[in-house]
Amino acid sequence: MNRGLKRILCLIITCGLMIGLAQTVFAADAFQTTSGVNLRTSPSTDADIVRTVDIGSTVEMLQHDPADWSRVRINGTTGYIRSDFLVVPTGSTPAAFRTTSGVNLRTSPSTDADIIRTVDVGTAVEMLQHDPADWSRVRINGTTGYIRSDFLAWAGQSAPQAASAPAAAPSQTLSFFRTTAGVNFRSSPSTDADIIRVLNTGTTVEMLQHDPANWSRVRINGTVGYISSEFLSAGAGHVEFLEWSIARRIVQNGVPMRVVDVRTGISFYLQSFSIGGYGIGGHADVEPLTQADTDAILRSRNGVWAWAPRPVWVSIGDRTIAAALNGMPHDVSTIANNGMNGHLCLHFYGTRTRSQTYQRDLNNAVREAWNASQ
Numbered sequence: 001m002n003r004g005l006k007r008i009l010c011l012i013i014t015c016g017l018m019i020g021l022a023q024t025v026f027a028a029d030a031f032q033t034t035s036g037v038n039l040r041t042s043p044s045t046d047a048d049i050v051r052t053v054d055i056g057s058t059v060e061m062l063q064h065d066p067a068d069w070s071r072v073r074i075n076g077t078t079g080y081i082r083s084d085f086l087v088v089p090t091g092s093t094p095a096a097f098r099t100t101s102g103v104n105l106r107t108s109p110s111t112d113a114d115i116i117r118t119v120d121v122g123t124a125v126e127m128l129q130h131d132p133a134d135w136s137r138v139r140i141n142g143t144t145g146y147i148r149s150d151f152l153a154w155a156g157q158s159a160p161q162a163a164s165a166p167a168a169a170p171s172q173t174l175s176f177f178r179t180t181a182g183v184n185f186r187s188s189p190s191t192d193a194d195i196i197r198v199l200n201t202g203t204t205v206e207m208l209q210h211d212p213a214n215w216s217r218v219r220i221n222g223t224v225g226y227i228s229s230e231f232l233s234a235g236a237g238h239v240e241f242l243e244w245s246i247a248r249r250i251v252q253n254g255v256p257m258r259v260v261d262v263r264t265g266i267s268f269y270l271q272s273f274s275i276g277g278y279g280i281g282g283h284a285d286v287e288p289l290t291q292a293d294t295d296a297i298l299r300s301r302n303g304v305w306a307w308a309p310r311p312v313w314v315s316i317g318d319r320t321i322a323a324a325l326n327g328m329p330h331d332v333s334t335i336a337n338n339g340m341n342g343h344l345c346l347h348f349y350g351t352r353t354r355s356q357t358y359q360r361d362l363n364n365a366v367r368e369a370w371n372a373s374q
Contacts, residue, residue: 029060029061029062029154030058030059030061030089031058031059031060031061031070031072031086031088031089031154032058032059032086032087032088032089033053033054033056033057033081033085033086033087034055034085034087034132035055036054036055037052037081037085038050038052038053038081039052039053039072039074039077039079040079040080040081041079041080042080043068043069043071043080044080044243044245045350046206046219047080050077050079051074051077053074057074058089059081060072060074061086061154062078064083065083065153066083066100066132066149066150066152066153068083068248069081069082069083069245070082070083070086072086084132085132086132087131087132088130095126095127095130095154096124096125096127096154096155097124097125097126097127097136097138097152097153097154097155098123098125098152098153098155099119099120099121099122099147099151099152100121100151100153103118103119103148103151104117104118104119104332105117105118105138105140105143105145105146105147106145106146106147107145108146109134109135109137109146110135110146111331111332113146117140117143119140119147124155125138125139125147125152126138126139126140130149131149133149133354134148134149135147135148135149136148136149136152138152177205177210177216177232178202178203178204178232178233179201179202179203179231179232179233180201180231180232180233181201181231182198182200183198183199183227183228184198184199185197185198185199185218185220185225185226185227186225186226186227187225188226189214189215190215196225199220203220205218205227205232206218206219206220207232208224210229210232211229213229214228215227215228215229216228216229218232239313239320239321239322239369239370239373240319240320240321240322241321241322241367241370242322242349243348243350244282244283244347244349244350244351247323247348247349248275248284248348250316250319250321251284251314251316251346252272252275252316253271253272253273253274253275254271254272254273255271255272255316256269256270256271256289257269257271257272257286257314257315257316258314258315259312259313259314259315259346260313260315261297261300261310261311261312262311262312262313262368262372263300263310264299266297266299266300267296268288268292268294268296268297268300269288269289269290269293270286270287270288270293270325270344270346271286271287271288271335272284272286272346273285273286273287273334273343282347282351282352282353283345283346283347283348283351284345284346285332285343285344285345285346286325286343286344286345286346287333287334287338287343287344288335288338288339288340288344289335289338290338290339291337291339293338294338294339295339297325297327301327304327305327305328305329306327306328307326307327307328308326309326309327309347309361309362309365310324310327310365311323311365311366311368311369311372312346313369313373321348322348322349322367322369322373323346323348323366323369324346324347324348324351324362324365324366324369325344325347326344326345326347326362327344328344329341329342329343329344330342330343347362347365347366348366349363349366349367350363351363351366
């Protein structure tokens, strides 16, 4: 074999190896950040920041919740990142995902697009193009179409991982209490500890660690300290002010919830069919149970459907939570003969939307519901 031919063969082999390497750069559990984002110690925006991760950084996915937080590992360090800032890398082999509820596979990325088929919960899909905050292009049994990304979860996590990480979240995530009297805010859980400040009756505090028979560790305007738990209440009438990351574990699909419109006192029943909501998450998709419930919602709004949020109290089992309800029926519905074509969105504190203004309005409505319970 002459020298020139050997060189050509070596070049072909080298190129083949490079192509093979390029196709395997990303492991099956590799995601990338879509912007600069914080890696946190727990799934909450109030959790400590481990580090700030640059845009385009590769992370190892350990547990994926498309509508909330993902548990990831970066260079050996484990933490949490908002799922809407994580995307399957372009050019990787099709990643395995699954549907988190019954959902429509559509011909294009729009709720107005034709429905190819309705996909059952738990259906395996191949991820072709991933936009965590909008739509994903997927393939199911050879058919390509689009599904809302918040109805798709990475299929690589094992069942034990999916069960273990959220279990710790309620103790790591915040709920809100109020002081029932003037009380000392101290540096440690003792009456001999230094007093940081004296709090007025009705001061709102963020609960970090609650021991009802002793002291509670709380945060006020960024300062962490301790208050005797006997001077703290979750709210008159047991209305709770909970972050979405906690509330989403209380709301259950298919379980009726009694809802009271705070401004009018009109009550009705809603039922959730999707916890997480469309887009970047932060709410539950709900429907009135009956025609009478639809009529009650419309009465509470003076007969006009509108996006403007209303402050509401939501009773689920023995708990009542401050929330906000929009009033514009839209998109899919699952309950027949209830007089509503579409569904509404039930938001809790800490909800996230693409519109900062609307997000502020929603959170203000939740606060109004909380304040009305005091």
